[in-house]
Amino acid sequence: MVRVEILTDKRNVNNVVTKLLNLNAFEVDDSKAPISQNKYEEARRKLGETSENINKIKIIMELGGIEIEPKGKLKVSDWFEIATEVNKEYTKIEEKYKELLEEIGKLRAELESLNTQLSEIEPFKDIGISLELLYKTEYFEVALAILSNEQRNNLEKNERIAVYCNPFAENKNACIIAGPKGTNLETKLKEIGVRRFETPDMISPQEAYNNVQEKIKYLQSVLGERRKELISKVEQDREWIAETYGRLLTVRDAMTILSKARVSEYYVQIEGFLHEKKLKNLLDELEGLAFITYEYPKRYAENEGETPPTYVELPKSIKPLESVIELYGVPSYWEISPTVFLIITFPFLFGLMFPDFGNALVIFIFSLWFYNYGKKKGSNNIKQLSLVLIYGSVIAMITGILAREFFGPLAVGGLRELLNNPAYPNGPLYNIWPVPQSVYEQIKYILPTGGAEQGIVNSIILSLLLGSILLFVSSLLGVINAIKKKDPEFLVLDRLPILLIYTVPFIIFTYGLTNLSNYIGQVEALLGGIGYFLFKTGSPAPGSTQTLADILVIWTELALIYNWAGRVIILRKHEKMSSVGAIVFGFIEGGFEAGILLLSNTISFIRVLVFAVAHYYILYAFSYMGYLAAGQPSTVIALIINPIALAIIIIGNLLAIALEGLIVFIQDMRLHFYEMFSKFYEGKGRKFEPQVTYVEILS
Known part of the structure; x- marks a missing residue:
């Protein structure tokens, strides 16, 4: 990412804006050293008008129940004139749909009001007596x-008043309240802030x-008819x-660039961030049109409060996983993006x-x-979540093939597996399963459901080997990020102690790899030695x-002492804590907390093991109940018949x-967010959102 400053003659500004949009890699920003305090006020006004019209056209598409991809062509000589023309063009669409949209809006508002009324009446819906008779008894x-x-409770304290209630929500009771004539019930209700239904x-x-x-x-049927009419019209006007x-x-994006530009008597100054790979393209495109200077953003403590945007270039196939990352936060410009991880x-x-x-x-x-x-x-969030689920389910299908599980144990293992009795037959898929029994016999000793004693x-x-590797890699990434951040204090006092601490389980559970044929025995021996010490x-x-x-x-003791000392220095220096308080x-x-x-x-x-076991035995239990x-x-x-x-x-x-699919998804996210990301990822950056063209711009 580079920060570029573009200085151009006023006569060239429209051409410059067009070329910036065509690059699809420039995000405008306020100027750090403006040439004047003047801006294009017209751009700001037209930006507001255009943004409002975009929201309106999105409502038409939403109510029409369709997603429309932007396309088309645009001949540009003056962006302000084009903005006026395009917004006028939208008003024609608005006029055509205005009456229908207003009717749909009124119907939706009335339905919302009626649903509110329905929820108010619902607690008393079983009372069939007219309230006029009920409230005027003799x-x-x-x-x-x-x-x-x-x-x-307040009303029940009054001996002359009887209260019968049916709780229907938290701290809400639908009540019938009665008392003899002269109780002044209406007044007492007002005193405690209650309105008679x-x-x-x-x-x-x-x-x-x-x-x-x-x-x-009735209104829902009318609304349905109006929406069908709208959908039909939208399809015709697609x-x-x-x-x-x-x-x-x-x-909108052109006006965004112009609204942030600074204007002097003869020149226009545009400043912002550009994807580094596009720098040569920018220099070539604007040669002879503008004077360009650029600089690379300074690191963390040197950047004078500036937060450059972060752009992570990923293949489209894995781009959706960014949505999971963004739940935690956007990577800072100096951070390694955890998406590849x-x-x-x-x-x-x-x-x-x-x-x-x-x-x-x-x-x-x-x-x-x-x-x-x-x-x-038209929901990008739904599409991204779906793709994440697709990736997870593909791997789950592979592990399911290895575990020889298909909707539980019956289809492959059959009654032999269900009853753990070789006298009973295998399942119908036993002989055609992609992983034959001979292969399964070789790997069942590392499967929690494999039936092997160990x-x-x-x-x-x-599972602990997997965890120790992931925690070590996470801690190592934390050190690398601290180096990229160019913050020696953060590196030495915070990230390095964490790496040293999580190197210990990594060594313990990779120690068995020195003798792969006896991996489990090697690890158990080392754990026994630690217990003995x-x-x-x-x-x-x-x-x-x-x-x-x-x-x-x-090593663990020294690493924890090192981490303790680092926290003491940080608390003393940045929290201004007393020496005793910092030590405690x-x-x-x-x-203590780091050790825990x-x-x-x-x-x-x-x-990881627990959920695999739980999944197997839940299906095992239901299969056994079905058997009985x-x-x-x-x-x-x-x-099964x-x-x-x-x-x-x-x-x-x-x-x-x-249930399990949802829980496993949540637990997977938890392992990443709390166990792994906390070791290396801050997620305090901002996303790179360049101004781009959505249509073909003709000169």
């Missing part, structure tokens, strides 16, 4: 009202509720709307936690439908393994897909 004073718990013409709440429902139903929309967007780890962890080919296939199909739905609605233990250690129980690890265990314990809070944050996080962050990756409901048949076919058993299995799979 011997009693009666009222219907919505009371809070406090108001209800009334209906039009004092008819019964039941009748009022039915009347409002009928009105809503080309016209698309071209006008594209021109409006282009004019995320494209590998996010789907991978999702697949490990959700290993079932059938369930993942359903999510994949749903994601494709959801993507098309988002496309129709499966759970091995899976725990492998700390608690002096059991036996020491053999030879050099115990020495390494001793070194790692001491530095120990809490840099020593070391354990919790690493152990947190066991959730079917009368304990001897074949899988006999089980039983309607009750089939219903139970389908319900179990729907729960697994909907």
Whole structure:
């Protein structure tokens, strides 16, 4: 990213703006050293008008239920004249649709009002007595009202008043309140701030509720007809709307550039950020039209409060994962974007936690439908979320194939797996499954559901290996970012201690790779050596393994002390804390809390195992219930043709897909946001949003 300053003759400004838009890589900014205080006020006014018209045309598209991509051509000699022409062109569309849009707007407003009335009447909808009769009884004073718990208690203290209530929401009660004549019930209700419930013409709440429902139903049908009419018209005018929309967007961006430009008697100054790869294009395009200077943004502490935008160049196929990153924050211009990191780890962890080919296939199909739905609605967020789900479900299908799971254990493992009895038959897909039993026998010892005695233990250690690698890489990226940030204090006092701390679990769980054939045994020996050093129980690890265990314990202690000291210096210098306070809070944050996080962050990756196990056994449980409901048949076919058993299995799979799929997605995000991103990613930047052309600009 470079910051460019463009100085051009006033006569060339329209041509310069056109070329900047055609670059699709320039984001205008306020001038740091303006040549004057004068601006194009006309640009500011036309920018407001154009933006308002864009919002209106979007409403037409939204109500029409279609997404229209901007397109078209625009012949430009003067951008201000073009802005006037394009906005006039939009007014023709507005005039054509004005009456229909106003009618739809009124219908929607009336429906909203009726729905509000319906929600007010609903707590009393079962009362069929006319309120005129109820409120004018000869011997009693009666009222219907919505009371809070406090108001209800207040009334119940009065011995002459009876209160019967039905709670229907938090701190809300639909109540019938009654007392003998002379109670002055109306006055008492006003004293506690309660309004007596009334209906039009004092008819019964039941009748009022039915009347409002009928009105809503009628208005919904009318609204549906008007929307169909609108959709039909929008489809007929699709080309016209698309071209006008594209021109409006282009004019908006041109006016954005001009509204920030500084103007002197003879010159115009335009300043902003440009994608570095486009710098040569800019110099070539504006040669002879403008004088250009440029500089690279200074790093963090040197930039005098300036926050350059961040542009991360990614292939379109992985661009949607930026939406997950942006939930945390936009990368600063000096930060390594975690998107490339995320494209590998996010789907991978999702697949490990959700290993079932059938369930993942359903999510994949749903994601494709959801993507098309988002496309129709014009929602970029829906499309991006759908693509993230597609990536995750593809990996989950792969892990499901390896785990030989298809909507639970029955389809492949059959009753033999369900009952753990070789006398029973395998599932119908057993012999045609892509991963044969011989391969599965080789890998089942690292699968928590593989049936091997050491499966759970091995899976725990492998989950911790995965976690230790990801935490180490995250901490290493934190150090690299601190170097890129050019902030030595941040590097030495904050990021480096974290890297040293998370190097320890990385060494522990990669130690087994020194003897891959005995990986689990090597790691268990090292963990035993650490336990022996700390608690002096059991036996020491053999030879050099115990020495390494001793070194790692001491390393951890020194790294935590280093982190403690770093926090003390930061608290003293930046928080102006006293020495005693800095030492105490530095120990809490840099020593005690860092030690707890070391354990919790690493152990947190066991959730990868936990969710895989939970998924398997939930489907196992529903399959077993189906087996019992079917009368304990001897074949899988006999089980699934039983309607009750089939219903139970389908319900179990729907729960697994909907609830577990959502939970796994959330937990995947949690592992990234809290365990990994917190080690290296600040996300305090701003997104690069260049001014671009949405149509072909003709000279």
